[in-house]
Amino acid sequence: MTAPHLAAHDLACRRGDRVLFRGVGFALEAGQALHLAGANGIGKSSLIRILAGLMRPFAGSVERAGNVALVDERLALDPHQPLGRALAFWHAIDGTVPTLDDPFGLADLADVPVRYLSTGQKKRAALARLAAAQAPIWLLDEPLNGLDTAWAAKAQAAIEAHRAAGGLVIIASHQPLALAGVQTLAMADHVPAPQSDDGDGDWA
Ligand SMILES: Nc1ncnc2c1ncn2[C@@H]1O[C@H](COP(=O)(O)OP(=O)(O)OP(=O)(O)O)[C@@H](O)[C@H]1O
Numbered sequence: 289m290t291a292p293h294l295a296a297h298d299l300a301c302r303r304g305d306r307v308l309f310r311g312v313g314f315a316l317e318a319g320q321a322l323h324l325a326g327a328n329g330i331g332k333s334s335l336i337r338i339l340a341g342l343m344r345p346f347a348g349s350v351e352r353a354g355n356v357a358l359v360d361e362r363l364a365l366d367p368h369q370p371l372g373r374a375l376a377f378w379h380a381i382d383g384t385v386p387t388l389d390d391p392f393g394l395a396d397l398a399d400v401p402v403r404y405l406s407t408g409q410k411k412r413a414a415l416a417r418l419a420a421a422q423a424p425i426w427l428l429d430e431p432l433n434g435l436d437t438a439w440a441a442k443a444q445a446a447i448e449a450h451r452a453a454g455g456l457v458i459i460a461s462h463q464p465l466a467l468a469g470v471q472t473l474a475m476a477d478h479v480p481a482p483q484s485d486d487g488d489g490d491w492a
Contacts, residue, residue: 291318292354292424292456294339299348301334307346308334309478314471316456318424321447321467324460326475332460333360335475336429339458354456357423359414359431365402371413372398375420384420391446392416393439407434415443419450426450426457433463441466 293316300310308331316322324332337343339350340358365374371394379386392412397405405413411434418426426447432440444466447457451467459465 290354290424291454293317293352294354294425294456294458295351296335296339297349297351299335299338299350300346301331301338301343302346303331303334307480309475310347310480312348312473312475312478314473316458318454318456319451321451321457321459321465321470323465323467323470323472324458324475325472330475330479332475333429336360336427336458336460340427352425354425355421355423356425356427357418357421358427358429359418360429363402363410363414365410365413365417367401367403369402370399371402371405374402375413375417378417379420382421384422386420391419391442408436408439411435412439412443415446419446424455426455428457428459428461430461431459432461 295315296313299312301308312335314322324335326332334343336358338345340356341350341352365371366377369377375386375394392415394413394416397409402410402413411431415431418428431443435443440463447459447467451457
């Protein structure tokens with residue numbers, strides 16, 4: 289795997305008429321992991337989309353070396369296909385072959401149409417698709433949502449294996465993460481102060 293690099297320089301994000309965050313900066317290298325933490329609506333998914341190149345920052349820039357694979361709430365698998373065929377579609381696009389070890393326990397679900405999978409099964413399918421993409425940079429938006437305790441542990445083991453193989457990972461999550469040496473970016477530290485509208489300026 290080519291050594292990946294992902295850096296954010298003084299990023300700001302505006303959605304509608306609101307600046308969600310500003311001054312976000314970090315630099316990650318192979319093997320490192322960053323946890324984006326913060327309340328609902330603070331801008332974690334928006335930051336992930338900026339890092340993935342799907343949204344322009346309001347200010348600042350992203351520096352990236354290495355391909356990106358993204359997992360978010362949108363399942364990029366054809367809901368009308370059986371899971372095996374839906375995953376095979378991506379193998380054909382990526383030029384990869386399915387691994388035999390089945391780390392996400394999907395073998396028994398290969399004939400089930402994607403739309404009939406449970407929430408946790410869909411998340412496991414998304415993680416299988418992620419791993420198959422063979423991209424060094426993983427951007428994960430709530431990757432543990434919907435997983436039971438055992439599968440959440442296995443998903444984190446897959447993240448650790450990816451790091452050990454030279455990948456880097458950014459994870460937006462409300463759940464505590466059991467990842468070695470994971471860094472935390474507290475989004476609350478980057479929320480702009482509200483504009484004062486108390487009229488003080490009029491009386492100075
Ligand atoms: N297209 C849009 N136009 C305007 N505002 C938007 C748009 N998309 C999202 N927002 C707003 O941006 C804010 C941040 O959303 P975002 O999904 O990034 O938050 P989040 O931290 O990931 O939240 P959660 O923890 O609930 O997933 C929210 O207030 C949301 O309503």
